Amino acid sequence: MxxxxxxxxxxxxxxxxxxxxxxxxxxxxxxxxxxxxxxxHEPSPLTADVLEQLFEMRLSAVGSNKRSAEECVVAFWRDYLLDVEEQEGPLQLGAILAFATGANAIPPLGFSPRPSVDFLHELPLRKGCHLPTANTCINCLRLPVLKEFQDFKETMDFALKNTQGFGQE
Known part of the structure; x- marks a missing residue:
């Protein structure tokens, strides 16, 4: 009191x-x-465009082999966000944000540090086991570098649907 x-x-x-x-x-x-x-404060609804603008892409040096592979994954990321928005709506977009940052909505003062996307270039232990990871302490999402959109979509869906989160329902 x-x-x-x-x-x-x-x-x-x-x-x-x-x-x-x-x-x-x-x-x-x-x-x-x-x-x-x-x-x-009333959080604005999440959209694919909002999430795309929120994340800073950390790309390799221009002209490198890694950069061209990363640019392909950036296109997959944008397509994935649009697909999720069309099929499942803002609730699932909130799950993507929670996976990367621990928050399912954008805080009134924004994030500190700004959410970012890194790329996983390492070879997977087994074929098909290259999953996205996240570090919510630094708001960093690490996306696997894959050659096909369908593989990217499947790994993202698998990772998002099989994480426990932070005890949030």
């Missing part, structure tokens, strides 16, 4: 008095719905 109410009551009362000086407090009380976007 002390931490939540009594400790901040003085600052809250000063805030209310400041809002009263120009009649803002009365306006808020009269039209609460008009002021809600100023005081309450």
């Amino acid at each position: 002390f931490q939540v109410v009594h400790r901040v009551s003085g600052a809250f009362q000063r805030f209310k008095e400041g809002m009263k000086t120009l009649g803002v407090l009365d306006a808020i009380r009269t039209h609460p719905d008009a002021f809600r976007p100023l005081f309450c």
